[in-house]
Amino acid sequence: MKAQTPGQALSIALSEGQDRLADKDNPAREARLLLAHAAGVDQAGLISLGLADFSDAMMERYRGYLDRRAMGEPVSKILGYRDFWNHRFEVSADVLDPRPDTETLIAAALEGVAPKRILDLGTGSGCILLSLLSEWPQATGVGADLSDKALAVAARNAESLGVANRAELILSDWFAAIKGRFDMIVSNPPYISEAEMRDLSPEVLNHDPRMALTPGGDGLDPYRIIAAGAADHLTEGGRILVEIGWKQGPDVAAIFRDAGFHDVEIRADLDGRDRVVLATAG
Incomplete structure (x- = not known):
């Protein structure tokens, strides 16, 4: 017709x-x-x-x-963007597609005192760091990632959100290239265990970077690395917030307690699943 x-x-x-x-x-x-x-x-x-x-x-x-x-390609990867928190972020095959669950971390971060300096480990598209900088106009931040292609996406997002002058994006393997101290460290690290990878939907498995999904093994190594190095990069009383897999809350909380952090807390997402671990240095 x-x-x-x-x-x-x-x-x-x-x-x-x-x-x-x-x-x-x-x-x-x-x-x-x-x-x-x-x-x-x-x-x-x-x-x-x-x-x-x-x-x-x-x-x-x-x-x-x-x-x-x-x-099976996700709509967001076809459109080239994902709406997250209060902004639209460019996404591509080089970055993890931001999920609504991650907004739990943003909401938890905003409950506390506004930091002067923020570090985002594994920044990807920059959705966490840039969302926080847009909420705290006096803050500056560093976004670190092991992928130069992801950092290029984050740089374009920083320009789009008007925070590029307050966001430094650097190539770094966790803390390797990080200098100075921060009032807040945030991260949505790869946390899916090797055993769980085979159960992922093809939309995730075939279209998000593997390095952003899994560190291999039990999925907890990034938290061990972050907990071990964070004290050297946080100010006294500085906060750390990490996204977690919904079954990982007790294990990740224990990692941060064993590393000397206090006020360790597990937050649930809107579906009631454990999603973020918060802790305080000093």
Whole structure:
């Protein structure tokens, strides 16, 4: 059926997308997102498209996005962005896709006194550090990562959020290139155990960097490294917040207590699962 009106063209395109993505959790929403992306508008702009906007070139782009999604590529990686906290972050195959669960760490960090200097270990897209800097306009921060490609994504996000002048992004293997002390250290390290990797969904396993997902072994080595090195980089009374796997709370809390931290606490995410461990130095 050839569309005679813009409304018909929109309905036909969305129906095609929903049929193509019928096995996804929300095919209607995903079809709208991908069609809007192909058309160069937001979702609200779809109803303003004219008949000529449904060109062969645009529909070819749209069908290409549908094919990628049908093969398991996350919508965020197709769109090239993820909305996180109060901002839109560029994402790519070089960075971990920010999850809503990680906002638990942001909310917990904001409960305390505003730090002057923040360190984000394994910064990836920069979503944690840059979100905090946007909330604390007097703060500065350092984002460290082992991937220069991830740091390039974080740099573009810092520019987009208007905090580039307060965010230093450096290539570092954990604390190796870190100098000075910080009032707060944050991290969403790779924490999935080697045994759990085979149970990950293909959307995560095939589209997030492996180095951002797992350190191998029991998944706890990053916390051991962070706990061992953090005291040399935190100010007296400085806080540390790390994201954890939902089964790791007691083990990670014990690692920080054994390293001499106090006020160690486990926070749950909105689903009631352990998600963040907080601790205080000194």
